[in-house]
Amino acid sequence: MNDDVVNGGTASVLARLILPLRPEWRRIVGSYVLATTSLLALAAIAVLAAWGVGGAVVHGAWPPPAWWFVMGGLVLLRTLLTWREMDVSHALAYRVLARLRVALFDAYARSVPARRREHSGRAASVAMTDIEKLEFFYAHTLAQLGASLTLFAGALGVALALMPSAALVMVIGAAVVALTAWAGAGPARRIGAEEQTEREELSERLVDALGALREVLAYGLQDRVVGEAVSGTRRSVRTARRRELLARLIDGARELILTGVVIGVIASTLLAGGIGDPRSAALAPAVVALAVSGVAAVADAAHTLSELHPLVASAARVDAGLRRPPVVVPVVDAGPPPAGPLGIRFREVGFSYDDRTRVLQGWSAEVRPGEHVGLAGPSGAGKSTVIALAARLWDPDSGDIEIVDADGRGTSLRQVADAELRDAVAVVEQDARLFHGTVRENLLRGTSGRTDEELLLALDRVGARDWITLDDELGEHGARLSGGQRARLALARALCRKPRILIVDEVTASLDPETERAISQVLSEVDATVIAASHRRETLARLDRVVRVDRPIVAATAGRPPSP
Template identity: 30%
Template structure:
């Protein structure tokens, strides 16, 4: 009664057959190429036993239904005084009390077993679905944390949210209510029809033909259900993205006085979503109608053909009652299976979306990559290029130096520091710290060696303490006290209602921009990282608090890369890297730049006094 998921490399991983490996795009790193992660198998490790239990439940339900049918047949024939498959002769005789008692008790037991197994099926199938979707969610999140933020930024926020909400819900429903129901109902229907054929071959074959016709009709409308599911998901994704962006940037539309315009825009998207959902409901309704029609047709066929068989003397009246009883049981399963096709189509669309996300290449790292050992802080950038951002950049920062990275907007300053910190890999070229290629070492060790503060790295929802200690959750009190004094957090924390336990809100929205900047800087310098990257860290600080950056740099014992537009900060640096249009155009000391005509002109352009 329900279609299987489409045959494709993506579907094979979903249904249990391993997908063919695909090599991830090479980035020139020494780490070996790895296949992209695959969607966990629905009937994979940890779920096979539970799936077997569902099959057992299906067998139990079928046996209970067959038991009801056979007891009904026996009781009906006994009451009518007939026996065997053919109509008997003679008038009805009163059955003894013991026979009736046995029949009634047997029927009651079969009904109770069937009811208990239906409840157990629902519980076990939900456990199966939840176990599966938990594994898928973990796979998605692990991949999310391995993909460069630059790459994720190119994806729509609504589409990303759909993967962790709508798509996972569709996959869970398919496993818990689709695949589980298909397995249980498939076993139960097969055994029930077999039992019906054993009672009367013509009756069993007739009901079987009706079921096959119903399944064929369901398969015929599967492409329609797939199309409506895809359109519905795409439009819901767009609406989710629109609403999410407006929620996070509501101050912009309010300041611009565009409330009515944006309301109309969201309204148009809502209308498109509504239309798509109605189309999807229409397709799903057709599948349910086919299931309902098949169920009615099966019962009617059992009644009509059974009557003909009784007339022909090939079946007893009790057989007809038993056949109608089994057909009624099949009707319940068929109605359930009417939704399986709907679950399958939605899950297939969700699976395709998840597969596309998992195909985004992560930063490649060898499983056995050694930790990087940073002692001096020598940074070497060798012929690094990144499409649309950097072009053949070669530069060197000596250990312990303070480097000011300057240039006009869009020059590639932040991208260069991201490449050094291995937040993104270049298309070509190499970055070495203390002579060690950062791509040949574990990401965790590289990230722990580098502290970064940037407006593009907002605070996380949670307490002030959680945000400050995020890089080093188990930092000792002495180090935390040092950073607190250095970044002037005493006054900040003292002004908050719950002190260190104050929740900063999503993105730090409960704090001012300046307060967020101070916590971000504290987070970066905690633990004295060997390399400190401050990417316009002082952008939201007032003149008084901007001195925090000066204190942090003065206290820092390692190498520092400082992206800045502040003239005083540049002048206090040891060396200046000047970038323009993705190219490194000048490397000099602040004194050289300020005393040469070309350097002065360049500084006037990118670092206003």
């Protein structure tokens, strides 16, 4: 947890997340109005009921007809408001959830986590668990907090008008309740942070185990994985029980405070000599109910605030995700790429990862429009880095990368609108992921307006039509397919976009010779500029020329196959 949160920046970190929720602010305010009206109606029912009972006991008569009419109206209003409040808050919850996840996705899309050493299990925990906690806060809790404080202010004002001594008891009771919240804040924050850390570590272990399931089975690590998961779960459960025990102790203290408020109001009435006055005696139960409603509202707010400490940690992680620095500079005065065939030019490009040594330094090369060029070099030399830079997934630290037209005129990638750049450039990575769904849905990712005939033609081109159909379900990440089949479908998906530049990264690296020849043949026949990083001779031999990437100083070599 960052220092801002530890040092009491609860309100600030939660307030910062209001920014992506601005389109929902009117609905959040509307939810507060509904919650406040509903809570005031409930308090009014309690106060009127106490007044009616007090009058009946003291005067021995039923309440007047107006009392029954108002009580019936309040009960009906409370019923309608409860239903409406639930309806509005649930609808708002889904909208908040969507807004925060879209904002987080946009931040990750701008920053491309792969450039940094980050764990996907932690990122998944932020996107799912943390945002779900925040959704409940902004859609439900925030309105309830505001309603509770509004009720206390209203109850205090009425008590001042009816019985100032009771108002003083309310202020004292509310102050003691707030004190319990302050006293429990430190331990609750520490235990909540500990619990969240344990859950994150457990999530990371499970993600690692599921991602390496074959290795786990092959090395007989099932018992060890299960044991670690059970041990982590037990630690998390023990910490959760400590948190719950602390919450129960604080809640018990607040119940005692409410009892003290009741006694204090009655005592203040006795000291004021009001019991001897029938009118004051009939009013006393209503004042007690009013005081209890007001202080109970503060107690509820204090309880909610004491439960916010794990939530603040979640808010801090989401806030950090939303404020991730982009790995590509936002385009200013963006325009479309040049018309016609396109090439790529690298001018003295330098690049390094955030926590690693420099990968490229002063590297220059050019791929002419329509040319098919291979990138060769030893592992770790920077071939995949060149691929990512050419697709503008990252920006170089120095130098520039240009899109080149048929006349050799260059336009910096920083001056091309991102959406139009994505239309012109398609990328197939070595570990390209297929999405859960049908083949048709996967082929249409990133494009639209393609007919089934065009999709089938793409399957034909990669030799996939004889073993799969457009309606076949692929499963998560294409789990039902072999590596070669996934590579073919990933290439078919890129071809469906009809790119002017096709960038391929080691797509044949782990394929059998037959599949490699088929994929290499497809690449050689693509009617577009092709840049293919590979260490396989079969793939490189079918390209027009080969550019070698060496580290740390890279030289462009044309027309020569890579050395063994």
